[in-house]
Amino acid sequence: MSGIFDDFKREFTKTDNTLVRIILINVVVFLSLLLTKVIFTLGQSSEAYVWLVDMLRLPAAPREFLYKPWTIITYFFTHEEIFHILFNMLFLYWFGRLVDEYLGSKRLIALYILGGIAGGVAYVAIYNLLPYFQSQVAGSQMLGASAAAFSVAVGASTLLPNYTFNLIFIGPIRIKYIAFFYIILSLAQSIGPNAGGNLAHLGGALTGFLFIKFLQNGTDMGKPLYVLMAIWNNLFRRRPPMRVTHRQKEVQRTASAYSSAASPASVEMPDQDEIDSILDKISKSGYESLTKEEKQKLFKASQQK
Known part of the structure; x- marks a missing residue:
């Protein structure tokens, strides 16, 4: 059990x-x-x-x-x-x-x-x-x-x-x-x-x-x-003990940069060549073949007027 x-x-x-x-x-x-x-x-x-x-x-x-x-x-x-x-x-x-x-x-x-x-x-x-x-x-x-x-x-x-x-x-x-x-x-x-x-x-x-x-x-x-979700998460998030060292700051900075780069909001607006490439991939292999980043780029492109 x-x-x-x-x-x-x-x-x-x-x-x-x-x-x-x-x-x-x-x-x-x-x-x-x-x-x-x-x-x-x-x-x-x-x-x-x-x-x-x-x-x-x-x-x-x-x-x-x-x-x-x-x-x-x-x-x-x-x-x-x-x-x-x-x-x-x-x-x-x-x-x-x-x-x-x-x-x-x-x-x-x-x-x-x-x-x-x-x-x-x-x-x-x-x-x-x-x-x-x-x-x-x-x-x-x-x-x-x-x-x-x-x-x-x-x-x-x-x-x-x-x-x-x-x-x-x-x-x-x-x-x-x-x-x-x-x-x-x-x-x-x-x-x-x-x-x-x-x-x-x-x-x-x-x-x-x-x-x-x-x-x-x-x-x-x-x-x-x-x-509301951010407030909720902060209430129950375990905070690690604070240790201030130059090296740890660098590690945190690097991790933060990686996290930011990986977030959907940070995906750049694709140019026309990228869009055409993604659409070609869809026509050949279907939506399932796209990576997560390609899917997010496709959605960003759909928002462009």
Whole structure:
């Protein structure tokens, strides 16, 4: 058992492993709730489990939400059904790795969180503003990472619409068609038993689309989140003991320069020859053959007007 925990810890602490961290948080919450449900059921305290999950679900009623404002975040890290989390995490992984490669881990986190929040806001608004749903507000609650995953999927599809996935029994298909199919499916299911949840997907999808379009025009919607993430990281970062020597300063300076050179923000705007070379490489070998730096240069070039 300790080996399993060590594996989880090792994966979570790896650098440049943001997508896996998001998935691990969802899995840990799911397994914790599953174990808690078994314990409470055997102890004939099922009502305690229901109360616990209610503290994580997003309620549709505004008055109830005011007592549980944290649920606008917790709901998109919480699942109860195995197929619900399995589908969401696979969906997130397929599209999330593209966002991570082309835009970096910070923007992946921003897409996930902003999409989840937008989906939650859409859910509450729909249930309280549309007459069709107003009679269902009382007792309606939502959980699951679908809206956040949709944000990442549509973001990736907006950024790389012609990127292809090889689907079983279907073959290669462009990701823009996959995203479009699931958007239409969510609309079609908007009058079913999970109507609010399916419409919340559209809030996440719209966020993913707008995030990339704004980014391509030079505006990063994730900047407020980056500030919060920096503050969070500084709170929990271990600070090494201070030792002032001339040699160590040189080492630190060198390491800092290397880190800066390796960061996505430091990638220079490519000239036309570089762009043509990258495009030729794509036509011959596909997007997968590009290095991370080439992908970042291609994205920089797309921002040039």
